[in-house]
Amino acid sequence: MEKTRKWRWGTKRWIVLGFIILSVIGVNLIKPVQPHIQVAPETITETLFTLPVIGDFKITNTMVAMLLGDIVIIIIAFLVKRGVNKDTLAPKGIAGAFEMLVDSLYNMTESTAGKYAKKVFPWFATIMIIVLFANLIKLLPGFETIGFLHHAEHGYQVQALDGNWYTVINEKAEGEGYIVTPFARALSTDLNFTAALALIAVLMTQVIGVQAQGFRYFGKFLNFSTMFKKPLLGFMDFIVGLLETISELAKVLSFAFRLFGNMFAGMVLMALVGVMVPIFVPSMIMMFELFIGVIQAFVFGLLTMVFMAQATQGHGAEEEHA
Amino acid sequence: MSGDIVLAAKFIGAGLAMIGAAGAGVGIGLSVQGALEGMARNPDTYGNLFTNMILGIAFSEAIAIYCLVIAFLMLFVL
Numbered sequence: 001m002e003k004t005r006k007w008r009w010g011t012k013r014w015i016v017l018g019f020i021i022l023s024v025i026g027v028n029l030i031k032p033v034q035p036h037i038q039v040a041p042e043t044i045t046e047t048l049f050t051l052p053v054i055g056d057f058k059i060t061n062t063m064v065a066m067l068l069g070d071i072v073i074i075i076i077a078f079l080v081k082r083g084v085n086k087d088t089l090a091p092k093g094i095a096g097a098f099e100m101l102v103d104s105l106y107n108m109t110e111s112t113a114g115k116y117a118k119k120v121f122p123w124f125a126t127i128m129i130i131v132l133f134a135n136l137i138k139l140l141p142g143f144e145t146i147g148f149l150h151h152a153e154h155g156y157q158v159q160a161l162d163g164n165w166y167t168v169i170n171e172k173a174e175g176e177g178y179i180v181t182p183f184a185r186a187l188s189t190d191l192n193f194t195a196a197l198a199l200i201a202v203l204m205t206q207v208i209g210v211q212a213q214g215f216r217y218f219g220k221f222l223n224f225s226t227m228f229k230k231p232l233l234g235f236m237d238f239i240v241g242l243l244e245t246i247s248e249l250a251k252v253l254s255f256a257f258r259l260f261g262n263m264f265a266g267m268v269l270m271a272l273v274g275v276m277v278p279i280f281v282p283s284m285i286m287m288f289e290l291f292i293g294v295i296q297a298f299v300f301g302l303l304t305m306v307f308m309a310q311a312t313q314g315h316g317a318e319e320e321h322a
Numbered sequence: 323m324s325g326d327i328v329l330a331a332k333f334i335g336a337g338l339a340m341i342g343a344a345g346a347g348v349g350i351g352l353s354v355q356g357a358l359e360g361m362a363r364n365p366d367t368y369g370n371l372f373t374n375m376i377l378g379i380a381f382s383e384a385i386a387i388y389c390l391v392i393a394f395l396m397l398f399v400l
Contacts, residue, residue, distance in 0.1 A: 261387035
């Protein structure tokens with residue numbers, strides 16, 4: 001017979017209650033300020049050097065987040081390597097966790113891409129892991145809140161803290177005030193990053209398609225094969241091929257804007273809710289952000305994998321199955 | 323005066339742009355409904371259906387995200 005657990009006052013709920021009370025006190029001491037929201041990432045340095053065609057090179061705050069994410073990924077890679085090199089059959093700790101992740105991803109790739117799984121899998125896993133870390137690292141405290149002060153027309157007044165640090169208080173300054181330019185901002189809220197990943201994914205889809213089918217792959221886009229045998233339907237096939245070309249280009253747009261839109265919406269939601277209901281509700285929003293970040297990383301990787309798997313199968317192969 | 327009208331038009335435009343999210347909501351609901359019905363009838367197909375369901379959700383969600391990006395453009399960029 002199972003022993004029924006008696007309901008008791010645990011300790012963890014007291015910790016949560018303590019944090020809620022702390023946040024009430026903190027919010028009353030320093031009123032939250034609605035941050036300045038802009039789509040383009042803020043630059044945090046002066047022009048470092050100028051390239052001839054591309055233009056000025058400045059470090060933006062999303063680049064800082066990218067460096068942080070890269071460092072975390074490299075550290076994890078070394079830890080996993082050390083864990084796998086030991087002579088145990090089942091690696092423990094972080095190596096075991098990553099073995100489980102990679103194993104399940106590889107099984108998923110194999111069930112979709114078949115014999116091309118070895119070619120498709122590195123792109124799938126790489127894109128998914130880097131987007132995952134880019135999305136998760138923004139949940140660290142201090143992101144999007146600590147930064148340089150800048151003059152702005154509709155700014156706020158500042159109050160001196162210790163040393164060279166200031167806090168922005170919730171009072172509109174007459175004339176010129178200050179706004180905060182954060183040191184680090186979530187990487188996926190930068191359209192450059194998402195567009196670059198989308199271009200890589202779609203370009204490599206074409207490359208894998210050519211590797212799998214040779215130049216027959218382009219027959220999908222410029223379809224002349226049936227044009228002279230059946231004039232009317234063949235012409236329809238040609239139009240369908242043109243539509244395929246357009247949908248290939250639209251993939252870049254939808255990849256880039258899906259990730260960017262989701263993460264930027266999360267940032268705006270966090271900023272607005274943090275001002276309107278600063279107690280307890282932002283934690284729920286943070287949990288939702290964690291969920292959205294993981295789902296979006298999975299979706300980006302999964303779509304890349306499915307498109308690549310589709311590119312390896314020509315029209316002829318499909319007809320054989322049907 | 324003209325600045326106020328432009329500001330109001332921005333907000334109205336951003337609100338109108340988000341109407342498109344209704345269609346995406348219906349689409350996501352329908353795809354999840356179909357997948358769940360399939361899973362309930364035949365639980366063995368769970369893995370296959372789940373992957374395809376996520377794909378369908380991602381495609382319909384993209385439409386809502388386009389609306390959201392347009393709304394953001396109106397609010398923060400223009």
